[in-house]
Amino acid sequence: MLPQQPPAISDSAVNGTKASNVTGQNKMKANGIQAPKVTKAKSRFFGRFGALIGLTSLWAAIRYSNWAPVSSYALCSREGDFIYTVDQNNTNVQCVVVQGAHISHTGSLSDLTGHSSSYPILGAIAQVFARPSLEIRFIPPGSIVVPGVSDSHAHILEYGASHEIPFEGSPTIADAVSRVRDAILNDPDTINNKTKWIRGSGWDHTVWSSLPSAGDLDADPYIRGRPVVLQSKDYHAVWVSREVIRLSLPLPDSVEGGVIVRDESGQPTGVFLDNAIRYIKQPDLTNDDLRKRFKIAVDHAYERGLTSIHDAGLDPVSLAFFKEQADNGLLPIRIYGMRHFNPNEAFWGNSTEIIIGTDEYRLTARSVKIFADGALRTGGAALYEPYYDNPDTSGFMRLDDDILFDAIRKFLQNGWQVNVHAIGDRANGLVLDAFEASLKGVNVTALRPRLEHAQMMTRNDMKRLGKLGVIASVQPTHAISDMWYAQDRLGPERVKLLYAFRSIIDSGARITFGSDFPVESMNPLSAFYAAITRVSPDGKSPHGPNGWFPEERLSRVEALRGMTIDPAYSSFTEDILGSIEAGKPFSTLKLWPLSLMVRQCMELWIVMSNGFVDWDGGSWGWICIRF
Template sequence: MPVNKKTPVPNGTSNGTLNGIPKQNTKPNDTHTSSATKPRQTYFSGRFRALFALTFLGALSAAVRLSSHASGTYALCSQDGNHIYTVDANNTKVQCVVVRDSHILGTGSLSDVKGRWGTSPFLETVAQILSHSKFRVQYIPSGSIIVPGISDSHGHILEYGASQELPLEGTPTIPDTVTRVRQFILDNPDVLNDKTKWIRGGGWDHTIWPSSSWPSAAELDADPLIRGRPIVLQSKDCHALWVSAEAMKLSAPFPDAVEGGVIVRDESGQPTGVFLDNAQDLIKQPELTEDDLRRRFHLAVNHAHARGLTSIHDAGLDPMSLAFFRKQASNGVLPIRIYGMRYFNENQPYWGNTTQIIIGKDNDRLTARSVKIFADGALRTGGAALYEPYHDNPETPGFMRLDPDILFDVIPKFLRDGWQVNVHAIGDRANGLVLDAFEASLKGANVTALRPRLEHAQMMTRADMRRLGRLGVIASVQPTHAISDMWYAEDRLGPERVKLLYAFRSIIDSGAKITLGSDFPVESMNPLSAFYAAVTRVSPDGKSPHGPEGWFPEERLSRIEALRGMTIDPAYASFTEDILGSIEIGKRADLTILSQDVMSVPCNTILDTKVVATIIDGKVVYGEL
């Protein structure tokens, strides 16, 4: 008896229905029955099921296609215009960036994104069931911007971590510095109760002290709580150590002289407790433990993420540091990209032809394919090698930290064996000698394949600036050094030579490529400090020796030059411009979201900018979306 349309039948009854849908009659003796005599519900149910099957299969196919790119796929968009700086070749600005897993899938307007990657609610639901995720659009806070993940082209990761354990930055006098050391001892019971425990700190700056003179071990040991403890305090520029009498006692005896370094002595010839440049190696500190390194590393990385950094060029990995980074990488994905420069020791045999180059690929974030060579010291400590004596110390023109012949010997060897060569050079003489060595080594070479770098390139003659551009050598510069050094630079160099110091605009106009960094912990790790210094050349409170327009304002960079110097230029300087440095399809999804548009806000508000989020490989490592 067919079901009456007006008579509801419970689901699951034995009247020939299954969940309210009539069963098909499959008995052999029913084959002669015409379709016209079949129950009406059976006919329409069959058509409905066929139609539903086709629709579902179509939806399933669409959902599979959607889920194939929806898993881990999202768009970041600004609601009120194009506030994403792609830093592509045309410096394009867009409204949205689409991220799929660890890569950039596309860019465009909000309507473009929704049209290409959005879909109907039904398909989204099916895709979500299949892939446990769905495509979503996330709006960034009003007024904020997105830039490519920011890189620091010159920093020191483990040294930064160490400097934060006992920070001495900004202490106005020697007694204030000693007081901070004393307080550190009191605040750490394990140090207080063990006088043999070495105490390390960093950041003191004698150029801001009233006397501008070197400190001494006697001033540390004048405090009875400090006396008798081994203490090593690194200077702000990392080119000097101030140590206690106990640290000297444990490191003695000392040679009469040190090539490429200075032991500061009193009138009787006794060491006072300050060791410059290569002489720093004379202090025999105990080996750092794995816990020491791990603590410093995580402290530095956490600070880097909070400041929007996704990549750091670590400028001078000693064997211990490199071994630590390799171990961390082998235990899992590093929390930040590290482009390491292996430390060169001129007293050891050449190793460029026997040491393996490390090139990070895919999820391997550690690369070590360059070597770092020190040519001279630092301007702050009077160790930069100049052509003429210092204006405020006519007895010396500074010094080279190695024999220039070594540059002409090892640079071509490293280049031949596939290493990028990065040379620390501060003074005009040091930069000139390094460029001489590069010029001799690069004859007939493909400089784009080698990409040699001058680390700091602080001061050079006009002729050498032009030679820098002609040779294709990259200038790795630190704008925050300029606004730190501008207060004493003219005293040290005189009114004419000082014009050649931190001449960023002149370097770019010479045709040279630049890349920006901070040299942390020497300067602030905050990349916006470098951005601010590059475009203003004034102190954070708006001052300079030349007034509010900036110290030699003609050497300022434009904002787009500064942004490129923190994104695509560091990528080029580390051979990663094909995967990093700009927001383009196929590149790794490294992004930094800033709270305001540093490309347009008044200069005096740039440093008010906060980091909203830091994203590496599509995942938020700081902040939230």
């Protein structure tokens, strides 16, 4: 059993003074947002993983209360070059010099102490290293330092919502219904108010015997007559009660790019897919709802060491909320927002403000999120050929081809980064057609278009991806979730094109990692593990312990870049984020190793974000990274 927190090393190992208060931190605390106390991240994922492989921990830690921001200091490893800069050459160094909140230089310990070194000492760096007052701080033995990690595809407020009534791991429809009933019985305000809306998310019909229905909810006397809206695990389906169906009438007979599931008599069953979800009528969220959801997401992001999150689909309400938080200095992490595209609205790309953040202003909204198709799990991913397990359908596009092409062209022309959700091979092919037509004669580096998910594409389209300079924004944890049913859905040949990360990189394309939380775990180290192993947390896969299609595994260096510099590039922030280089804010993570049989895995603790520590504590997670 792992200790709740590692033992602190002696004060002599790290010198410094008590941290002073920071205005931004005080604002956050006044609004109920603060870094969590130092506790081990609660993760069944890695608890099972650790038990399986019989790890022997090599604990080392540091008392962060002794690490105060000073004008200049050096952070070093006594053991050698174990600061992973993730620069263009993937350089490792022994020391990083910090001045204020920014990195001044990198080099070796010999440079600092004036002895011979393999690192050249030139100009300003010599002056800094020559200063006798420069404080040298050493990281604990066996630990490393990497840049702060980012999540390239996530849903912040939806993550908070997923904790209202969580359905993750619910084995049956009856169990899910019981969770709704328990939520009602445990909330006195809800018990006495049958008009109060009940929301939850995370149910997964692929582990149930059938799709759920409104009748399943209304069969329970405590639920009957109440408005209930429950999002699926992949957020491409919604399960509602009969009261919500009644409030949403009249409903259309058919929906382009979506499905209102109906019974044999033609009546809605209570499940809405993709574009049909917009016909569910429900009240807008209040500011109090948004604040509660935001706090949950931010607290958990702190615990998992995230320093930047790309939110994949901001509607006007959520964008206004984030802007208010940023304007008041209440964003503790950087948010890169993608504005949601609604084809039923007038084009706004030529009249809407593009928000670009700075070192201090932590909100950016310069991209648009467009949905091309649905999800593989619900059978909505658009394929060239019918589904292997359902020959009657090939999925569907959520937009007509002409609308898709026109929207991509217009947004690119007006300077927006265009990020398109594309799952199936047909959807990815059509989006690449649109990008290819729209990017002719255009500086692609200035626009950096993205395929969000890029789950399945032909070999030729993988090559086009690299040729066009389109970024593949992928979620490695989706691969180890979907691998158990993917071949049933796609067949033995097409499944080889699914989550083919190695093939995508080898085609010359750039990838970036996300989690799609709350669909998958928020922990970025789960994505790292999935990318380099392609096995489940218990070490299994349909192809054995070496991984599901092991030829598609990534190296540790590639995975680390996918969590750091690649997200920075895909959000136009590579000049300030993603690597440990001179001039950038010092936003890093320090990791402690665990001996894990063949793999070397690490225990993670956040060190700094924007040059200061949140002194209430650090955070825990896992990673297999020392290489």
